[in-house]
Amino acid sequence: MKALVYNGKGKFALEDKPVPQIQEPTDAVVKVLYTTICGTDLHIVKGDVATCTPGRILGHEGVGIVQEPGSAVSRFKKGDHVLINCISSCATCDYCRRGMYSHCEKGGWILGNTINGTQAEYVRIPVADSSLHPVPQGVDEKTLVMFSDILATGFECGVQNGKVQPGSTVAIVGAGPVGLAALMTSKLYSPSLVIMVDQDPNRLKVAQKFGAEYVVNSAEVSAEEEVMKITNNVGCDAVIEAVGVPATLELAQDLVAPGGTIANVGVHGTSCCLKMEKLWDRNMSITTRLVDTTTTPMLLKLFAAGRLNPKDFITHEFNFKDMEKAYTTFQAAAQHQALKMLISM
Ligand SMILES: [Zn+2]
Ligand SMILES: [Zn+2]
Known part of the structure; x- marks a missing residue:
């Protein structure tokens, strides 16, 4: 089968790989129909993710058809259409019992990281019963791919951890796919206003379309001054950091209101400054989290009911044979006004 393989810092290629086989009775082999590329895949290609070693098939998002369920898989049968979760989880270990699927002893973020992933014609899904979702009836399976990772990540790590409430x-x-997913899902709680900060005018335009009341281009103006102007010098109850560099986490500290929360979503590679001289008396908190995907079944219900539709995240479509081009396009996302690349097999 064809698969997109990481070959060490800066290198990736579409290569021939053997079709994966069942290793444990709880595995399922899934024939991939659609997949996409995550910002995290670009981090891997840059050589930033030490756990992902050369030779790995990338990808942790996708929709497919169960090709072969292992003998202990009870929830799915051959031919079932499934959503592949970016997090694999056994549902029984101590972490899973606490809803921390991201730290599952048998799973967590392993797909396209420590085991082969979804950017391939077939993928082996461990602990399949609790790592796949049935496809809700009548939904668009291309848009469904957005529920493998970004919607739950924006919602759990950003909106829930940021304690967004009615009137917040x-x-x-950061108006990338995850920042925009946080914007879209924050609306479920009726905040009084959402301000999107980014340096890319196109992404800010998209944020307006997705319902941001204010957009601030931090390349042109001081984001702190603008946010203080908008909020009468109070700051924001929830500040969601969706970039992952020191400058944006430091900016988040300048934007948070007394009693507020900074919810970090970004994947950080270096230490950041914590402005304790400014924050020590602010009754504020900072949270971090890897997405657990505990809310994915709820988000899927809203999608099936037409209450949540992330169709407009898909800006580009490619056939899998052009996967390398899809990567280079996504690597130059600003130039191509790219959010999510939908890859069809
Ligand atoms: Zn991802
Ligand atoms: Zn577990």
Whole structure:
């Protein structure tokens, strides 16, 4: 089968690989129909993710058809259409029992990281019963791919951890796919306003379309001054950091209101400055989290009911044979006004 393989820092290629086989009775082999590329895949290609070693098939998002369920898989049968979860989880270990699927002893973020992933014609899914979702009836399976990772990540790590409530003021730093997913799902709680901060005018335009009341281009103006102007010098109750560099986490500290929360979503590779001289008396908190995907069944219900539709995240479509081009396009996302690349097999 064809698969997109990481070959060490800066290198990736579409290569021939053997079709994966069942290794444990709880595995399922899934024939992939659609997949996409995550910002995290670009981090891997840059050589930033030490756990992902050369030779790995990338990808942790996708929709497919169960090709072969292992003998202990009870929830799915051959031919079932499934959503592949970015997090694999056994549902029984200590972490899973606490809802921390991301730290599952048998799973967590392993797909396209420590085991072969979804950017291939077939993928082996461990602990399949609790790592796959049935496809809700009548939904668009291309749009469904957005529920493998980004919607739950924006919602859990950003909106829930940021304690967004009715009437909250929200600032989101970073209008990439996950920042926009936080914007879209923050609306489920009726915040009084959402301010999107980014440096890319196109992404800010998309944020407006997705319902941001204010957009701030931090390449042109001081984001702190603008946010303070908008909030009468108070700051925001929830500040969602969705970039993952020191400058944006430091900016988030300048935007948070007394009693507020900074919810970090970004994947950080270096230490950041914590402005304790400014924050020590602010009754504020900072949260971090890897997505657990505990809310994915709920988000899927809203999708099936037409209450949540992330169709507009898909800006580009490619056939899998052009996967390398899809990567280079996504690597130059600003130039191509790219959010999510939908890859069809
Ligand atoms: Zn991802
Ligand atoms: Zn577990």
